[in-house]
Amino acid sequence: AMKRDYTLVLKGTMQLSRTRFPRGTLSPMLDALARAPLWEQGIEFGHGTGHGVGYFLNVHEGPQSISKAIPDAHMAMEAGMITSIEPGVYRPGQWGVRIENLVLNVPARPPEGTAFAEFLEFETLTLCPIDTRCIDLGLMRADEVAWLNAYHATVRERLAPRVSGDALAWLNSRTAPI
Known part of the structure; x- marks a missing residue:
């Protein structure tokens, strides 16, 4: 629920x-x-x-x-x-x-x-990742998944140059396509 x-x-x-x-x-x-x-x-x-x-x-x-x-x-x-x-x-x-x-x-x-x-x-x-661990993918349409993936790509593109090490690994994992 x-x-x-x-x-x-x-x-x-x-x-x-x-x-x-x-x-x-x-x-x-x-x-x-x-x-x-x-x-x-x-x-x-x-x-x-x-x-x-x-x-x-x-x-x-x-x-x-x-x-x-x-x-x-x-x-x-x-x-x-x-x-x-x-x-x-x-x-x-x-x-x-x-x-x-x-x-x-x-x-x-x-x-x-x-x-x-x-x-x-x-x-x-x-520009902050939206937590995908709580998403019920069965409720998501393809266009919604595409929007979220594009949003996360923008977050990653804009923030990745500003972080490194563990922070970069975290950013990449939290903005990976679903």
């Missing part, structure tokens, strides 16, 4: 991390994307999925809030915003799972032949 919860939270993190959305989308409208894998299994979490992250120690900074908040025009997603993505499940007296990454809103390259609105996507800023 714990592996299922972990995998569903990871799927929510990945689903939101991979999405494209029109510039100006109201941030609460993105919340259901991270919750959907959990909702499909009848699981809900009581906290927001994400929030703006500022500087000068303002960890929770708007205007964006990926949550069940009632959307309002000042919550529009714009390029350059840093936001957390952090779905989670807590089972009192048993375990809790939260997988959190910080992402940057960046312009998305439009697919060939489209001429719709300007779109944004998330660039993942957090």
